[in-house]
Amino acid sequence: MATYIVTLLAFLFPASLYPITPGSRNSFLLLLFLMTFLLPAVNIGLFRLLGVVKSISMEDREDRIKPFLLITMLYGVFTWMLYAKSNLSIGDNLFNLLLIIDALVLFSLLITFFYKASIHSVGIWGVIGILLPLNKVIDDSAIFVVTLVALVLAGVVMSARLQLNAHTPREVLVGAVSGFSIGFFGMLLLF
Numbered sequence: 001m002a003t004y005i006v007t008l009l010a011f012l013f014p015a016s017l018y019p020i021t022p023g024s025r026n027s028f029l030l031l032l033f034l035m036t037f038l039l040p041a042v043n044i045g046l047f048r049l050l051g052v053v054k055s056i057s058m059e060d061r062e063d064r065i066k067p068f069l070l071i072t073m074l075y076g077v078f079t080w081m082l083y084a085k086s087n088l089s090i091g092d093n094l095f096n097l098l099l100i101i102d103a104l105v106l107f108s109l110l111i112t113f114f115y116k117a118s119i120h121s122v123g124i125w126g127v128i129g130i131l132l133p134l135n136k137v138i139d140d141s142a143i144f145v146v147t148l149v150a151l152v153l154a155g156v157v158m159s160a161r162l163q164l165n166a167h168t169p170r171e172v173l174v175g176a177v178s179g180f181s182i183g184f185f186g187m188l189l190l191f
Contacts (some may be wrong), residue, residue, distance in 0.1 A: 040070070099186070104179060
């Protein structure tokens with residue numbers, strides 16, 4: 001979801017990713033994809049091969065803790081690297097957006113210690129929570145259309161999690177409410 005939301009904003013509302021410039025946008029998006037999607041996916045595959053998790057789908061709450069801990073560290077290291085090694089500083093739009101994304105990932109880890117919430121719901125509703133406040137400040141209808149598409153996707157994702165019996169309705173709802181709350185209030189506080 002991190003790659004999805006940042007890519008959308010990079011093309012629809014580039015100012016939201018300040019200080020990333022259009023010239024450095026593609027290389028940044030590639031780095032983001034590698035750190036927030038590819039590397040976690042490869043590590044989960046390795047965890048499966050090494051027997052750390054029973055299956056890729058991680059049906060048991062206990063199976064999720066180690067992969068989520070690693071993913072949380074990857075996201076945190078990515079944000080820290082950008083802050084420490086580039087011209088990114090506290091208060092920049094991109095830094096604030098990354099903090100919200102990191103909060104979503106950290107919440108996913110913390111709740112997993114106690115409850116098996118739907119992380120898919122956390123992710124898609126976190127995106128919606130980020131997009132909704134942007135609709136108020138952006139006069140472009142493109143972000144509104146993207147928000148509507150995200151709402152439809154959220155319904156599809158939540159329905160799929162239920163249809164696959166991967167989660168109960170309560171687990172999906174907890175993920176959705178949590179993701180939306182973190183994304184929405186993070187935007188209100190930091191932007």
